[in-house]
Amino acid sequence: MHIKSVKIKNFRLLNDVELTLEKTTTIIVGRNNSGKTSFTELFRRLLADSSPRFNLEDFSIPVYENFWTAFINWVEDKENPAIRESLPAIEITLTLNYDIEMDDLGPLSELIIDLDPNSTEVIANIKYQLKGGGMDALFEGMNYSGTHENIAQEKKKFFRILKERIPKLYVSSIYAIDPQDDTNRKKLDFPKFKCIIQTGFINAQRGLDDTTHRDRDVLGKVVEKMLDIAKLETASPTENQTAVALEEAVKDIQNKLDTGFNEHLNKLLPALSLFGYPGLNNAALQTETILDVRRLLENHTKILYPGVEGTSLPETYNGLGSRNIIYILFKLFGFFKAYKAQQPAPNFQIVFIEEPEAHLHPQMQEVFIRKINEIAKDFSHRFNDGVKWPIQFVITTHSTHIANEAPFDAIRYFLSTSTGGLHTLIKDLREGFSDSSLKQAKEFLHKYLTLTRCDLFFADKAILVEGPTERLLMPKIIEKIDSENSPEESLSSNYLSIVEVGGAYAHNFFPFLNFLEIPSLIITDIDAVKKDVRSTGTYYIKCPVAEGAYTSNSAIKSWFDENDITTQALLNKTDAEKIKENLRIAYQVPEEIDAVSVGLELTAASEETSATVADSRTELIIDHPKESKVVIEKIYLPSGRSFEDAFMLANKSLFDINGNDNFELAIDAWNKASRVDKTNFALKYALIDTEWTVPLYIRDGLTWLAKNSLQDNDNSTEALVKEVVDTDE
Secondary structure, three states, rough: EEEEEEEEEEOOOOOEEEEEOOOOOEEEEEEOOOOHHHHHHHHHHHOOOOOOOOOOEEEEEHHHHHHHHHHHHHHHHOOOHHHHHHEEEEOEEEEOOOOOOOOHHHHOOOOOOOOOOOEEEEEEEEEEEOOOOOHHHHHHOOOOHHHHHHHHHHHOOOHHHHHHHHHEEEEEEEEEEEEOOEEEEEEEEHHHHHHEEEEEEEOOOOOOOOOOOOOOHHHHHHHHHHHHHHHHOOOHHHHHHHHHHHHHHHHHHHHHHHHHHHHHHHHHHHHHHHHOOOOOOOEEEEEEEOOOOHHHHHHHHOEEEEOOOOOOOEEEHHHHHHHHHHHHHHHHHHHHHHHHHHOOOEEEEEEEEEOOOOOOOOOHHHHHHHHHHHHHOOOOOOOOOOOOOEEEEEEEEOHHHHHHHEEEEEEEEEEEOOOOOOEEEEEHHHHOOOOOOHHHHHHHHHHHHHHHHHOOOOOOOEEEEHHHHHHHHHHHHHHHHHHOHHHHHHOOOOEEEEOOOOOOOOHHHHHHHHHOOOOEEOOOOOOOOEEEEEEEEEEEEOOOOOOEEEOOOHHHHHHHHHOOOHHHHOOOOOOHHHHEOOEEEEEEOEEEEHHHHHHHOOOOHHHHHHHHHHOOOOOOOOOOOOOOOOEEEEEEEOOOOOHHHHHHHHHHHHHOOOOOOOOHHHHHHHHHOOOHHHHHHHHHHHHHHOOOOHHHHHHHHHHHHHHHOOOOOOOOOHHHHHHHHHHHO
């Protein structure tokens, strides 16, 4: 028994999405304001005490224009039945799976309307829409002149009036739908629907750290809820007896209050007669102090921790992390008790836990996500005679430790996009990596994410680097690039995820980065190799690019889909060939210097010179096609093989790189780079010697990344609506 999927239309950022749920635990990840809280809030509304109600601001931004269009159509033709169909409605469709072998399906039978004996699915459709006969009341009294100069003001007034009318004129309805025939429908009452699904919420703001004015005994409040459940007729006899015993104990105290406490308290009252009260025939005042078990628990019961020598420590003396995990356990136990006490028992229970990582250290976060399903099993075993608790957990988190520890297939990625109006895309890792061709990448990624605590799920942009040198130097490199860019293109103003992957594995990240749809730069090494033919076979050994014939880099081969691509072909690749949608690859290219700065001019036969210099990666500008004079505007130094020698070639004077030609320069940089300690090298130039030039291939890549981001939203309707819903008329 589990909720299989949820389809949502027109609710906040969830404009048109479908979310599949795991049978046990589903993990929702994503950046801030990507719709995670909206999903939780929707279930809170669906299963509230009354039928679901929404406001104008609960509708998705992209559908606001539909309200305006429907209004114009109403002005032009009030009798047109199509106007109602065009009005936006908030719609939720739940697909539920059940066990046909169960003897008693209980409340779920209300949703079963198909005649297929083998069917295991039911569908519930909830819709918040304009009530019948409400069209005129929705639009009457609104102005529409049809003139361009008035439309902005008329729209603003239209949405302000609409904001007031929607809660009054929109109503919710619920239907059971035949899974095999969506025309076969049965209307349900909301009270019956709420008997089928029970919910629980553990909010992100739990009040654990609010000690500004007084200690907050959050855990004691949870005990109060447990008493309420124990007093229900449906609770177990033992729980009923406990509740009665508590009330009897309070009655004994009540008797003492009535005979002693109130007698003394009444002596405080005569002072009131100074104000002329009671006066006339009114009886004198007297006191009565009434104790209530529930109020005692709510206001006066505290959870204490054992101290020493018979002392006890208050709840607030324990660490916030410990209080948080205990609070979650208390709440879960309360939800379990509520499930047991409800008769008939609900078929489904779903519990939303927001940001369980609050105040928990990383190891505890990992333990929590591993143990959450075991908690449910333990409750069933110890307190329900082994009968399974039909619980599903939905956990929203910003924790890399929780996201990476969770099963890969259980993760749902919420991505906010402004294409077509601000809304959320929900991406399912189980579905996104279901193709057999991605099996190897999926297995690698799951292992990698578990080991490294990668934060790609929460990043605005990503940078994949080859090794520790690039990773340690990257903050300084970004600082240098940002100093040359405008504030709008600042990389440091984004949440950047810098991931060290190595050239041998970076290609495994390509499908994952495409799945996340975040702008990403893959910085890798050209890794030049040359053939070495021996008696034992042919080998490919690493060498400077000037000597190399091919690359050994798997990421580069995968990017260009060519296993035997040559280094010369790589050096000739254009920037456009290094870009694929949101991804760009960057590897070493020849450093360039301004030829004018060194006073270099070459005169020769134009054809011969062009052929000769082009091979050394020199860009030629011919002044006039009929003349033999050729002016060199740029000189290209040799390309490095790895980050270290590329860094040295970009800073020749800093490292005293010498040579009579490009080949000798490349060999000198290669030799010096091979002798450095990578970590010390990175720390020195990141923290001590910081006056240096960023290698060209990294500069080009980061410049591209700075200019690329998720599309900015320029939807004028969104700006208008935000002004309307945030402004009191």
